[in-house]
Amino acid sequence: MAKNSGGKLVNRQELAEILGVSLPTVTAWVRQKMPYVQRGSQGVDWQFDTAAVIQWRADRAADAAGGVLDSADEIERQIALVQLEHARLKFARDAALVVPVDQLERRLSIVFAEIRTAMRNIPSRTAAMLLGETSERQFKKVLSEEIDRALTALSEYDTNLLDESLEDDQSEQPE
Incomplete structure (x- = not known):
């Protein structure tokens, strides 16, 4: 459960509409630890703080992207990985293991x-x-x-x- 961090308080349906997703998607996100202000139950609507939900989604997107390239060493490592993958693909093409x-x-x-x-x-x-x-x-x-x-x-x-x-x-x- 999260406290209100300044966003608009909305129920499941409103959150789904705001984010352009289905109700089952909202339910799945709750299972994945999406923050909420009040847990819903019989006769009681869920309450979500839109600011907290949007921040949660942004954090997840950043994690999925693997973070940012913070240092020159990390950038060089990523360049080396790309060059290695390019060499592997060239070898596979030359060995007729792949077809364009x-x-x-x-x-x-x-x-x-x-x-x-x-x-x-x-x-x-x-x-x-x-x-x-x-x-x-x-x-x-x-x-x-x-x-x-x-x-x-x-x-x-x-x-x-x-x-x-x-x-x-x-x-x-x-x-």
Whole structure:
């Protein structure tokens, strides 16, 4: 329980509205030791000091941010950590352990286009086989075989060709 530190005294609903959060969020914050002036109970509203709550939230945000860089030594340490992470990422990229996001997006868009084409071709490939067919079982069999054929072809799709074309694109971009 906190004493009033000069902010406006509000209940749970008003606090939620002021902060733009839901009532369950306010309840969760209380469980996380958010300060209050009066604990609510049956027939008695919770009371919160808005100034104390805002200060509590600011303190938590500062803690989550890891504090400030107070000294030159701390700044140098953070710079060294960033440089180390950069070196690790460069090693992982050079060792082909990671793929740049833009390269992955291009590769996926090509593969998805192939999937779309293969699936859209199923009706034209099966229409003649199913013409005049009345057996549901035969329909399912023919369609399943065509879907399996399309998926097998996609699984055998040579992504090495994609790798080479994407590497050419990547080598044209400056680092």
